[in-house]
Structures are given as structure tokens and as C-alpha cells.
Amino acid sequence: MNLNPMRSVADQVLALRNMPVEGSIVDLVPYSHDHHDAIIALRNTERASYFLLQREPLTVEKQTRWFDGVLARRDDVQWTIMRKDGVIVGATALYGIAEDRSRAEKGRLVIDESRSREAPYTLEAELLLLDIAFGMFGIQRVETSVRHDNGVMQSINTRLGFVHTHSHDNSGVEYYLSSLSADQYQPAALRAVVDAWARRAQRPTRNANSPADSAITLAR
Amino acid sequence: MSSVTSPDQTDAIARLREAFTTALELAPDADHEALAYRETPAWDSVAHMQLIVAIEGTFDVMLETEEVLALSSFPEARNILRKHGIAF
Numbered sequence: 001m002n003l004n005p006m007r008s009v010a011d012q013v014l015a016l017r018n019m020p021v022e023g024s025i026v027d028l029v030p031y032s033h034d035h036h037d038a039i040i041a042l043r044n045t046e047r048a049s050y051f052l053l054q055r056e057p058l059t060v061e062k063q064t065r066w067f068d069g070v071l072a073r074r075d076d077v078q079w080t081i082m083r084k085d086g087v088i089v090g091a092t093a094l095y096g097i098a099e100d101r102s103r104a105e106k107g108r109l110v111i112d113e114s115r116s117r118e119a120p121y122t123l124e125a126e127l128l129l130l131d132i133a134f135g136m137f138g139i140q141r142v143e144t145s146v147r148h149d150n151g152v153m154q155s156i157n158t159r160l161g162f163v164h165t166h167s168h169d170n171s172g173v174e175y176y177l178s179s180l181s182a183d184q185y186q187p188a189a190l191r192a193v194v195d196a197w198a199r200r201a202q203r204p205t206r207n208a209n210s211p212a213d214s215a216i217t218l219a220r
Numbered sequence: 221m222s223s224v225t226s227p228d229q230t231d232a233i234a235r236l237r238e239a240f241t242t243a244l245e246l247a248p249d250a251d252h253e254a255l256a257y258r259e260t261p262a263w264d265s266v267a268h269m270q271l272i273v274a275i276e277g278t279f280d281v282m283l284e285t286e287e288v289l290a291l292s293s294f295p296e297a298r299n300i301l302r303k304h305g306i307a308f
């Protein structure tokens with residue numbers, strides 16, 4: 001499938017919705033209705049609800065409506081973060097992708113807290129997403145918005161190179177906006193951490209029957 | 221009862237401190253004994269992965285998954301490394 005940057009953002013978004021992006025530890029698998037139950041369970045935890053400003057529990061009906069809205073847009077890619085053995089460990093997204101490629105936003109990140117220390121799931125998912133943003137789309141600047149008291153996520157963003165730019169109000173809650181430009185994205189040291197983990201153990205292929213050309217493997 | 225710390229033990233503590241300082245990007249005068257996963261803001265899940273790689277490289281050990289999950293403080297790191305034959 002062609003992800004040539006000469007194609008429109010909309011075409012690239014549609015292409016990404018039809019193929020997984022392969023990493024060493026996890027894959028970014030296009031979100032589908034089949035993933036609702038797993039992601040709802042992660043989103044409905046007390047911690048995720050608090051930091052994602054989710055004031056009432058998600059249901060399959062709500063999630064279905066929301067995801068149909070995502071599919072109707074052409075500037076929004078939603079992924080499920082999946083271990084190589086098929087276990088869903090989280091979700092993430094790149095959205096608000098400007099047609100002129102000047103900016104996009106990353107967010108909606110949720111990780112299974114019970115598994116967050118097993119391996120660098122969060123780190124590799126973030127690196128894969130930023131590789132897509134800067135490498136495939138040619139985005140000039142990625143922004144992200146984090147609740148003011150979410151020190152852990154702010155710390156992760158700082159490690160990725162994000163710089164706080166300003167604060168804004170989101171339904172009465174202060175959020176910090178941070179930004180990372182393409183020329184400031186320096187993933188080599190963090191990628192080395194993922195590579196070190198990948199060498200720790202042999203991991204089975206998530207789906208041995210998948211044709212090799214049905215997934216994107218990002219150069220690392 | 222008094223205890224005596226050997227040069228090797230002192231060196232091991234210094235190297236473990238350095239691994240924490242580098243991975244968690246701590247100030248040189250940080251109180252390592254008080255560090256705790258997720259309670260110390262800089263010790264997020266990404267830093268944890270960097271820390272494990274740093275500890276394994278520093279002490280030439282391979283931690284088990286259970287140990288990776290259990291490593292949630294500086295004293296606990298010492299305890300885990302003792303099981304790998306590192307003297308503190």
C-alpha cells in the first residue's frame with residue numbers, strides 16, 4: 001500500500017487504517033470495533049478516567065458512536081497497542097493532522113497499568129507514532145495536551161523531547177500543551193532502549209499467517 | 221554491632237546510584253533511598269525501561285520479568301542485585 005507523502009493526508013490516513021505498524025515489542029494495530037471491550041476496560045479505570053477527563057463510564061454504545069465519528073474524519077488515526085502475542089495493552093492516536101502538514105496532535109494514550117512495567121510498551125508505541133507523524137506524514141510539529149497534575153505523562157513527553165508551550169482550560173481543568181518539532185525529534189537513545197528489550201527474549205509473531213506486505217515496518 | 225563496607229560494596233552502590241541518576245535524569249544530590257516508582261515523577265514507565273537497561277549493562281546481569289516488575293525502589297534494586305551475586 002502506497003504511503004508516499006505526495007499523496008494527500010486523507011489518503012495516507014485511510015491507508016494507515018488498513019494495516020498494522022510493526023514494532024519490536026508491540027504493534028500499532030488499526031483500532032476496530034472488535035477492540036471496544038478491551039479498550040473500554042482500560043479507559044474505565046479510575047486513573048485513566050481521571051487523566052482523560054472521562055466523567056462517566058464508557059459503554060460499548062458510546063465507544064461505537066465515538067469510533068464511527070473517528071472513521072468519518074480523514075485526519076485521525078486511532079490504534080490499539082498490541083503485544084506480539086496478540087494481547088491488547090493500550091491505545092493511542094494521531095489526530096488533527098493538518099492538510100498542510102504543519103501540525104498534528106498525539107493523545108488518547110491509555111496503557112494497561114498492570115503491564116506497564118513488563119516491557120517498553122508505552123515507549124515503543126510513542127516512538128512508532130512519532131515516526132509515523134514525522135517520517136510518513138512529514139508533519140512539522142506534533143502537539144500534545146496533558147492534564148496539569150499528570151506528572152508521569154509530562155515526564156514521558158519530556159523524555160521524548162516535548163517542550164511545554166502554554167496551558168489551556170479544558171472543561172474547567174488546566175491542561176499543559178507541549179510541542180515537538182520534527183527537527184528536535186531525536187529518538188536514537190530511546191530506540192536503543194527498545195532494541196535492548198527486544199533482544200531480551202524471543203517473541204512469537206503476532207499472526208504468522210499475515211502476508212509480509214500487509215504491515216508497515218518502520219526503519220529503525 | 222558495626223558493619224564494614226568493602227571497597228567493592230562501595231563501588232557497587234556508586235554504580236547503582238549512577239544508573240538511577242542517568243536513567244531517571246536526577247540531580248546529583250538526589251536522595252536515592254527515597255526514590256519510588258511512580259511516586260517519584262521522573263520514574264515513569266519509560267524511565268523504568270531505561271533504568272533496567274542501565275542496571276543490566278552496569279552489572280552485566282539479566283533480570284527476570286518478576287524482578288523487573290518488583291524493582292520499585294532503590295533498596296529493592298539492591299536486594300534484587302544481591303540475588304545476582306552483587307555485594308552491597
